[in-house]
Amino acid sequence: MDGWEMLKSLGRIFWVGDGNKLRFSGHGDVVVGACGFCSFGATINGGDVSAASNLYRNGVGCSDCYQVRCTNNHYCSDKGVTVVITDSGSGPNTDFILSRQAFGRMAQTKDAATSLLALGVVDIEYRRVSCSYPNKNITIKIDENNNYPYYLAFVLWYQQRDKDITVVQLCETQNFVCKLLDRSYGAVWTTTSPPSGPLSLRMLLSGEDGDESWVVPVNNIPEKWKAGET
Template sequence: MCLLGLLVLLFPLLCTSNPKDTFIRSRAAYYGSPDCSRTPEGACGFGEYGRTVNQGNVAGVAGLYRNGSGCGACYQVRCTNQQYCSDDGVNIVATDYGEGDGTDFILSRRAYSKLARPNLAFKLFACSAVDVQYKRISCRYSGNNLMYKVNEHSRYPSYLSILILYAGGQNDITAEDSKQWKPMSREFGAVWDMENPPKGSIHLKLQLSGSAGVNWVQNKNAIPDYWKAGVVYDSTIQLT
């Protein structure tokens, strides 16, 4: 028997309601601790991946978190002080929830330093927060397919919890009901779970919805029967 997990990927209004090159004004701060540690797993559930993905150029987000559907979204962020800030800023991945004083982003120290012109990062670190502009961009993970990690707190065979990694493009992941496919529920952040999954290999079906309409994608590589907690499985899918 095959488990029928349903995940739905929707292009958010943030990406479709604004012109491609429109930046939104906000503010950004940075994590005080060098390793960006907040909670053991972070609000997205990414763990160590949430600190190291994208060469450590990551951020916690507040309003953009959107109850977890914003986990894994990518943004171009640039500060607006022409004297100290670089023109392009930094491309970040949202990997946690983080609130500040009127900020949309709490950047890792590595990402925050890249907002600055060469040798001027110390000027920005002297500020508790800076004015920025940002826009949603496609995530690009060269050489990485979308991956499913079976979380360590999964309990074979009665409880399955998976974490979605390397979700490319401009996609938000949500849950949807279906007559043929059994939906998984969002546990929190980018983590999805299911009680009492059927025995057998596990296929996940993805629905991509955007301006081009709705397309269904199903991975060829199933999560195998006798899956193991802590193991990462390759979906063979590259989202763009």
């Protein structure tokens, strides 16, 4: 099926039935949380975002992109919608929780979107795809809970490609001595007693095919980092 995986999906607000399901959030967009994205989690990718259960994978799945399409020929488009995982969440046997906007984008037209939302239950196909953010690089956002200079916490935005960030190292930019970081939760990485001076990151990207590669973001962490900085 060209990489598409079949699963049963749910599209009625807060209604969870049997089997593997997908539903959309009934209160605006997906509430931010388990990935650590804060309000950014509702606006990335133009608001086409989703929470996930199994695909969250203890935070490794944060920022992953999936193309999701429903299979009702009367209402659903062939293209579907590409969503970014920005949170963890599920009801009984629920795999995705799409934003309402993203759920409607699976439809052929606006009228079809209304009908699609009214159906309640739809079948979908989904597959992992590369994330693409034109004119954006991986961005380091200093978390509000950091405590300079003793404790550093940050979240990674605009993860590109279709690989997972599995290891992050914090490196001194002058002598390139690196320290392994902890994934606190979601896309938030932390360390106590961070090195001094301007800092850079090294990230190990791992693919489903076993391919791995180290990358260094172009953005550095300034010497005197502060909460909220990017």
